[in-house]
Amino acid sequence: MELIVLGCSGSVAGPESAASGYFLRGSSGENVLLDMGPGVLAAIQRxxxxxxxxxHVIFSHMHADHCLDFPSLLVWRRYHPTAPATxxxxxxxxxxxxIHLQRAGGDYPDQPDNIEDTFDVLVHQVGEGDFDATIWPVYEVGELRVFSAPAVHTTESYLTRIQDSDGTSIVYTGDTAPTDVLPRFARGADLLVCEATWGECGGDKPEGMHMAGCDAGKxxxxxxxxxxxxxxxxxxxxEEATFRGARSEFEGEILIAKSGMKLIF
Ligand SMILES: [Zn+2]
Ligand SMILES: [Zn+2]
Structure with a gap:
């Protein structure tokens, strides 16, 4: 699989990166966008x-920093003069x-924009306990298999695991507080794309929202x-403190996401 970071700035877009958005290409050529925060459609054009x-599009949750470029994607898919969605x-x-995305793209609050003309809308299905690809609920996206587990956040949020037919796997946390579900769900993954919003260690930060570097490393x-x-x-x-926190718990390879970064694994 190939992962391209389209945006990695936490909570808001930053001067050097869009907010959250990632592009994944499977070994059989499947194209998947993971989240579409502000600035992601501009990054796509670069x-x-x-x-x-x-x-295909997968949303971890509906916070603005993860989905606000979606209405622009609809315009592109429907009205691009030479390359609309077919x-x-x-x-x-x-x-x-x-309902959230249709309101975001609608002309008036009581006139939501029906997205079913261009998307087949599906809801995350979660499994429980230790991850097991043979029994976990799954969506097939081409040859990719998409699994979900509950995240801990202030709104309905999901961890996503994508497994390729060549055996490689990636787990994307979206936004989540520390949860025992994450290591059980991410077991043996090649790549863990993990939020680390709160610096080296969370300290006095509120519970139930985000992780720090040490939580991600753990x-x-x-x-x-x-x-x-x-x-x-x-x-x-x-970033340095966040890396330090992760390193204090994890001896493997640790990278810090940058806009435009490409990983092949
Ligand atoms: Zn966020
Ligand atoms: Zn969030």
């Missing part, structure tokens, strides 16, 4: 590998995704992943 009309793609999101260690990609660090955050 990334020749990505055709916005040819992507087939419906899958859109996997929280239960509230359809989850990576417990899950036994190969590579940890730290992301969702806000513009006011401290």
């Amino acid at each position: 990334t020749p590998e990505v055709d916005p009309s040819q992507c 087939v419906r793609h899958k859109l996997i999101g929280p239960q509230m995704a359809q 989850a990576a260690r417990e899950a036994g992943v190969k590579t940890l990609l730290l992301t969702h660090i806000p513009p006011w955050g401290d």
Whole structure:
């Protein structure tokens, strides 16, 4: 699989990166966008590998920094003069995704914009306990298999695991507070794209919202992943301290997400 970071700035877009958005290409050529925060569609236009009309979309949750570029994607898919969408793609999101996204793209609050012309809308299905691909609820996106588990956040939010037919796997946390579900769900993944909003260690931060670098490192260690990609660090955050926190818990490869970064695994 190939992952391109389209946006990794936490909570808000930053001067050097869009808010959350990632492009994933499977070994059989499947195209998937993971979240679409502010600035992501602009980043897509700087990334020749990505055709916005040819992507499935998965939303971790409906906070603005993860979905506000979606109405612009609809315009592109429907009205681009030479490269509109020609087939419906899958859109996997929280239960509230359809109504939320349709309101965001609508002309008036009572006139939501029906997105079913261009997307097949699906709701995350979660399994429980230790991850097991043979029994976990799954969506098939081409040859990719998409699994979900509950995140801990202030709104309905999901962890996503994508497994390729070549055996590689990636787990994306979206936004989540520390949760025992994460290492059980991410077990053995090649890449853990993990939010680390709150610096080295959370300290006095409110519960139930986000992780710090040490929480991300602990989850990576417990899950036994190969590579940890730290992301969702806000513009006011401290990348070095976040890395230090993760390193204090995890001895494997740790990277800090940057806009435009490409990972092949
Ligand atoms: Zn966020
Ligand atoms: Zn959030």
